Amino acid sequence: MANYFVGDIHGCFSELKKLLETVDFNPSRDVLWSVGDLIARGSESLATLRFFEHLDNAARMVLGNHELNLFGINAGIRTPRPSCQLTELIASDDFPRLLEWLRLQPLLHEVPEHQLLMTHAGIPPQWDVDTLRQEATRVSEALKQPDYLDVIISRMYTDAPEGWNPDLNHYERIRYCINALTRIRFLYSDGRLDFACKLPPEECVDSDLKPWFLFPSKTDNYIKVFGHWAALMGETGNPKIQALDTGCCWDQYLTLWHLESNQKITQKRLKKS
Template structure:
């Protein structure tokens, strides 16, 4: 059995399939783990979602910010951007089932035998494993309720909830979890989230006191591996083997990355057409 992890797909279905062919992926014995942002910007978000919805036994997904935004668009709270190329998905006869599939995916997944945790953007350094599990589960509980749009999705936009505190409660606590696990890149020294800077660390040196979240001391067990996506500007480079960054900008014309966990080998597929 092989465990494969793939970076932000964002509708790049053809590149994804080519990578699976390169490793002779066999859903009867292998698993494919996706770091979130299955949809938006690439040309075939519909096929990506259908793949994971159909491969319930071999596919493992966490939610990214674009996946959550799709819930908002589908629910009529936001308009889809033409550049996100979501209309074929929104017009599909099985869209409702695919939206339900998304709502039932978590913000975090674990592979205990490898001491591995996967989220979309990362894990706040202030959180231990118990806190991560608890906070992510609270968001999932609301997403799976019938009133999830009014209870959570309509409130999740904004940058005001940017600092962790055990005093956070209710909706604010849920929003912080979404912001941290699906939007985080840089932190200020006090752990406050920065939502503006998307540059790679070398280019962000002039941005005051910002540091990548994975350079802070973490409360996770020392042996824990963290797999994440979201930050295409990193191009897979964290300079710390504990943190595997897999978003390499396929939807921007760069390439898609697949990690074979057992061998620590990374395979790539160049974007097939300019974006």
């Protein structure tokens, strides 16, 4: 059995297929893990979702900000940008089924035997693993409820609260968890979330900001796998912090990380005719 972790696919399904052919991925033997953002920006979002759903237990994914935004688009809360190329997906006959399948996907995956945690964007350094599990489960359980559009989706389009406090109310905790696990990049020195800067760390001009993974963390004993931050191009300076978004949808490449060998395999963005 091999465990393969893939960065943000963003509808670049042809590139994913080539990567899986390169490593001879076998769903009866191997597991494909996705850091989320399977959809949007690339032209093959529908094919990507169908593929992951079809893999069943041979695939595991966490929700990214683009999957959550898709719920808002479907509810009429958000308007899809043309650049996200979601028309084919939304118009497909199986879109309702795929949307319901997405609702069942978590914000956190663990691989206990390897002491590994996977989220879309990162993990607040002030959270221990028990808090991480508790807050991620809170969101996942709320997403499964009939009123999820009111409890989560209609309330999540705000940057507040910027900081974690165990005294936050139910809705504030949900918002903070979603923002932290699916949008985090930089933090202020006091631990507050910043969403303005998306640059590589060396180009950030605010001296009070640092990448979330450079703070002392209560989960330092874990390998942490994430995507979301294409500007990092996979570079964190720490082998236990695996950044897998390498900007395939921005004409860079898609990255597959083989856990057991600690090897990264990449596929350059294909030119579409």
